[in-house]
Amino acid sequence: MVEDIIIDVVGSFADGKTTLVRALANESTLRHSEERKRGITIRLGYAHFFICKCNKCGAFSRNEKCETCGQKATPHFRVSIIDSPGHRTLMTIMLGGASLVSGAVLVIAANQKCPQPQTEEHLEAIKIIGVKNLVVAQTKVDLVGAERARQNYKEIKEFLSKNGFNDMKIIPVFSINDINIIELIQEIGKFTVDEEKSNEKPEMLVVRSFDVNKPGTEISKLSGGVLGGGLKEGELGVGDKVTIYPGIFIKNSWKPVNTEIIQIQSEFGQEQKAGPGLTIGVKTKLDPSLSRRDSLAGSLVTSNEAPPNFKNKIAITYSPLAEKEKNVFKKQLQKNEVVLLNVLAAKVLGTVSSVSNDKVGITLNNSYLPYYTGDKAIISRKVENVWVLAGSGTIYD
Numbered sequence: 001m002v003e004d005i006i007i008d009v010v011g012s013f014a015d016g017k018t019t020l021v022r023a024l025a026n027e028s029t030l031r032h033s034e035e036r037k038r039g040i041t042i043r044l045g046y047a048h049f050f051i052c053k054c055n056k057c058g059a060f061s062r063n064e065k066c067e068t069c070g071q072k073a074t075p076h077f078r079v080s081i082i083d084s085p086g087h088r089t090l091m092t093i094m095l096g097g098a099s100l101v102s103g104a105v106l107v108i109a110a111n112q113k114c115p116q117p118q119t120e121e122h123l124e125a126i127k128i129i130g131v132k133n134l135v136v137a138q139t140k141v142d143l144v145g146a147e148r149a150r151q152n153y154k155e156i157k158e159f160l161s162k163n164g165f166n167d168m169k170i171i172p173v174f175s176i177n178d179i180n181i182i183e184l185i186q187e188i189g190k191f192t193v194d195e196e197k198s199n200e201k202p203e204m205l206v207v208r209s210f211d212v213n214k215p216g217t218e219i220s221k222l223s224g225g226v227l228g229g230g231l232k233e234g235e236l237g238v239g240d241k242v243t244i245y246p247g248i249f250i251k252n253s254w255k256p257v258n259t260e261i262i263q264i265q266s267e268f269g270q271e272q273k274a275g276p277g278l279t280i281g282v283k284t285k286l287d288p289s290l291s292r293r294d295s296l297a298g299s300l301v302t303s304n305e306a307p308p309n310f311k312n313k314i315a316i317t318y319s320p321l322a323e324k325e326k327n328v329f330k331k332q333l334q335k336n337e338v339v340l341l342n343v344l345a346a347k348v349l350g351t352v353s354s355v356s357n358d359k360v361g362i363t364l365n366n367s368y369l370p371y372y373t374g375d376k377a378i379i380s381r382k383v384e385n386v387w388v389l390a391g392s393g394t395i396y397d
Contacts (some may be wrong), residue, residue: 003193004277006080006100007133008229010126012116015100016139018173020107023175026186033142034114034278046279048267052188060189061364067182076189078268080279082229084122097186099205099344100230100374102277103133103191106182110148110172111198114155121389123163124321128378134165135185135190138172151201166171190395192260197276201306202234203372204282205345206244209294212283221231224262225291227282227301229345230274236282236301237273245300245310245370248290254368256306298346313353314343316377316393318360329381333360340387342378343371343395360393368390371395 013036025047044186052073053059060076061067082101104126107277108114115123136156141149153170160168169187173180182328208228209368227244236242240261247256264271290296300308318333322384325332333339337352341362348369354361360379371377375395379389 002075002078004078004080004275005102005191006082006191006277006279007080007103007105007188007191008082008084008101008126008131009105009107010084010122012109012112012118012122013204015107015109015112015116015119017107018083019175020105020139020173021047021081023173023178023181025081046196046267047081047083048279049079049081051074051185053189056277058358060185063183067185077191078266078278079188080267080277080278086250088309092099099232099246100207100276100279101129101131102193103188104131104135106134106136108136108152108156110152111143112139114152115159117138119159123159125378129376131257133352134168136160136170136217138170139175142177153342166322167284172187180274186302187385191278196234197233200233201303201309201364202236202240203344204236204301204305205229206296206301207345209291209296209299210281211288213288219231224259224284224287225288225296227284227291227296227299228280231276232344233276234303234306235273235275236261237343238262238266241304242301243304243307244286244296245302245308246368247299250280256310257290259286262392296307298348300344300346308372310370311369312364312368314341314350314361314364314369314371314377314395315361315397316395317358318379318391318393319358320391321389324388324390328383329390333379333381333390337381339390340362340380340382341369342380343369343375346370358393373397 021375051060052064053074053076055069056071057069059066059068061073064073064114117287135199155169160162171180171184206227210226212226213222231246238261244257246254261282264274265276265281266364335352335355339350341350342346348364348367350362350364353363379390381390
């Protein structure tokens with residue numbers, strides 16, 4: 001049986017993530033015009049490929065002819081890749097897609113000292129979210145000598161050990177020449193998928209939304225709004241009636257929106273149903289003006305039978321990143337401090353209303369947040385006008 005899996009390619013700015021994705025999937029995730037112009041990933045990028053397993057030797061490969069022994073291989077994974085931005089100012093965008101992933105490739109360049117600040121933050125985010133499938137790709141080994149490559153390898157080992165990943169595989173790669181990419185494929189092929197998530201209530205996290213109609217299209221020929229993202233758990237199918245939270249802002253209040261799914265498209269083709277492990281575009285009966293220009297990004301889509309909590313305040317158990325609290329923020333989280341929250345795919349500002357031991361209350365400014373009790377909340381605090389990952393907690397109210 002072919003399983004679906006979403007993996008996040010994470011790491012610091014200019015460490016070679018997008019080049020590595022191109023080697024894995026034979027396609028670029030730099031699709032937005034500004035991204036191509038600047039040569040960096042600004043928004044979440046996407047790519048896809050198959051991993052096949054050899055019927056004879058058991059090795060993994062990118063096609064149905066084994067890249068190890070040349071015998072026939074059978075599809076094992078349909079892999080959707082999220083290429084997360086590594087720039088410091090774009091950290092909260094990375095967090096918006098991280099809730100969808102089952103595994104990650106941490107990219108660390110050999111031509112810089114490890115760890116870089118964003119490498120640390122991305123690994124912290126992976127730990128907070130609970131991603132257990134992880135492999136490290138050591139890139140840009142072609143730009144340094146053998147001695148520096150070995151020293152960087154030791155730095156990576158020490159960094160991983162400090163963060164509790166003592167047995168993590170580190171694969172040196174030369175992405176442009178496809179060197180050791182097949183070794184990286186062997187590790188990704190060993191990733192495991194949580195099949196229990198398919199039996200839960202449907203939770204689709206929207207990270208993009210679109211109006212696919214061309215200007216001047218006749219009303220009778222308009223296509224409904226499209227939601228892009230993936231399912232954290234559960235399953236959605238064509239014909240399902242769903243509700244989008246928080247919906248639209250009308251007369252000073254948020255109104256959830258009901259609609260119907262009329263088509264599901266993944267990178268692999270049209271789907272009648274979709275579950276966790278697949279990045280998808282869902283065409284709906286929505287007025288397309290509601291979904292244009294990512295206006296519904298951050299939304300939660302669920303069935304009418306499983307409504308989430310929907311409030312403008314939350315209470316969480318909070319665990320700060322102790323080293324950062326001491327060395328970066330210089331003080332503990334304060335009452336009346338403005339923070340940035342990432343919950344599911346949502347990114348909202350809030351004000352700390354109470355701090356008591358390991359519990360924090362947060363009032364959302366002009367937003368209503370859809371969530372389920374037990375969901376993870378990630379808090380960022382502002383330092384020199386940049387949001388910096390500060391800690392996390394579980395929503396209990």
